[in-house]
Amino acid sequence: MSHHNRLKPQRPTESVRRIEAGPWAVELLPAAAYSTHYVAAQSAIGFAFDSQRGLHAIGSDRVQPFAARPNSLAFVPAGCDVLSESPEGGEYLRLMRIDGTPLVGDRAFNNRIDRQAINLAQTMRGALLQARVDDDWEAWAHALAERANRSEIPAAPLQGSITNRRMRLLDEFIDAGLESTLTVKAMADLLGLSEGYFMRAFKQATGKSPHSYLVDRRLARARAMLLDSTARLSEIANSCGFSSQAHMTSAFRQRLGTSPAELRRT
Structure with missing residues (x-):
């Protein structure tokens, strides 16, 4: 469900907000219609703030309806074939490594509800909308990546x-x-x-x-x-x-x- 290479939005929207911090890039994608098809060049973590409906085929040739739950975590591994489109879209956070280090994980998923991930994503969204000196992007990014790959969290x-x-x-x-x-x-x-x-x-x-x-x-x-x-x-x-x-x-x-x-x- 890592998507939002936005094509032909049906209404005026805000621009994509982006910040790079250390090895991380974080983007906040505004709610808008989108239609995209690509092969993921790098793994990415996504977080859907809003409920979304449309069609997708993630790592599959089968196009089927999807319904993304609000406040849900998603992951798309590198090399995954992604087709996704929605007439309405929804606000979406996307997290990627930009230093060549792949994010851990080889299986795409979405609609995972994780309370800590919700808190982290909300914090990052707020910081993208209004920056502060205390914004700790690297810590937030690492923590969200660990929530997407729970096995990395020490017991x-x-x-x-x-x-x-x-x-x-x-x-x-x-x-x-x-x-x-x-x-x-x-x-x-x-x-x-x-x-x-x-x-x-x-x-x-x-x-x-x-x-x-x-x-x-x-x-x-x-x-x-x-x-x-x-x-x-x-x-x-x-x-x-x-x-x-x-x-x-x-x-x-x-x-x-x-x-x-x-x-x-x-």
Whole structure:
């Protein structure tokens, strides 16, 4: 049910909203009529927010009616022949890896109801509609991928994965590369862990996601530079790894309740 290569919509609609974060691409497809037929070049996870009706043939030559349940999870493996069309469509979230790593799974499915997947998809939809500094796309994407492949979820809590020595190594790595784009994959590779395992272990060890921890480190460096240097705000934002001065200002207001300029004045 991964679809929405939208052709000839019958009414004006919003554009597709898309964000790329680390190895992930996330798209929010607005409700619209669609008709598509393709062979999936890569595996994809889908989430239908609305009920949908139409015709489809997923990995089969047989075209048959379908009725997608609202708030349901779907998966289409790479190489799957997909034909799908609906006169109304429905709002739909699509998640893909863009680093060449295939999503786990070799069988297409849809209409899976999973409470955690619902919460994750709703969170991601809200963030696509209104972004915030605290948006943790990589963590959300990994978690939703695990819900689509439940066998990847560990049965027991993780123990001892992020030791004090490993945390010091991570801090040194983060501080050395803070002005650049630091990915979860790079941090996980540093410790020889998979991305999903690293993210769970990091949260257990620190109480924060890697993304939230990075924002805190960037803010700490920015605060020090504001107080100890005369560098322009745009230079500080660049040195601390913020995408722009506006991004840094937004982070200050959301996390600290003040702006960089106000902090420097006081």
